[in-house]
Amino acid sequence: MTYQSTRLRLVEISLDDQDDIHHLHSFPEVDEFNTLGIPRNIDETKEYLTPLIQAQKVTPRKSYFWKIELLETFAFIGIAGMTLSLDRFKRGEIYYKLLPNCWGKGYATELGKLLIGVGFNEFSLHRIEAGVATDNIKSIRVLEKMGMRREGLHRKILPIRGEWKDNYHYAIVEDDLNGN
Structure with missing residues (x-):
């Protein structure tokens, strides 16, 4: 399952990607708003990835996890994912x-x-959501550029380095794309 845009390509992850993902999670600036924390070693990264890879075989599938590559060079630049609700929602x-x-x-x-x-x-979703720490100004700007709208605040929901942080809730519904 691969998807692409003008400059990017999403490719489902495998254990072959663990070094790149470990490297990504090792940056303090990436970890600033991350609930995982910086991995102590590659085994911790593998432990994190294993259930995400196993989820690729679950039917019905509710979890997708991709590496992000530059389309031109196939260089790894990050990760992305989507978790689906029950079908009726x-x-x-x-x-x-x-x-x-x-x-x-x-x-x-x-x-x-x-x-x-x-x-x-x-x-065939009706609604797509994202959460963002209230202090993560750069990601807030990105969510708004995507067309998502801030819908609310989840107080003290994110466990980050021993503190509970607030989280804004963003969403876009299919009607938003049609201007409704």
């Missing part, structure tokens, strides 16, 4: 992380629009 939640040297180049917005397109067109 037609809802998905997206998330992503990029290497810091890829920030500020429009990749996150392009990626988000790709994920939204996949959600609505491939998975």
Whole structure:
């Protein structure tokens, strides 16, 4: 299951990607708003990835996890995922992380629009959601550029380095694309 945009390609992860994903999670700036924490070693990264890879075989499938590559060079630049609700709710939640040297180049917005397109067109979702720490100004801007709307605040929901942090809740529904 591969998807692409103008500059990016989403490819399902495998254990072959563990070194790249470990490297991504090792940056303090990537970890700033991450609930995982920086992995102590590659085995911790493998432990994190194993259930995500096993989820590829579950039917009906509710979880997708991709590496993000530059379309031109196939260079790894980050990860993205989508978790689906029960079928009757037609809802998905997206998330992503990029290497810091890829920030500020429009990749996150392009990626988000790709994920939204996949959600609505491939998975027939009605609603796509994302959460973001209230202090994560860069990601808030990206979610809004994607066309998502802030719908609320989840107080003290994110466990980050021993503290409970607040989280904004964003969403886009298929009607938003039609201007309704």
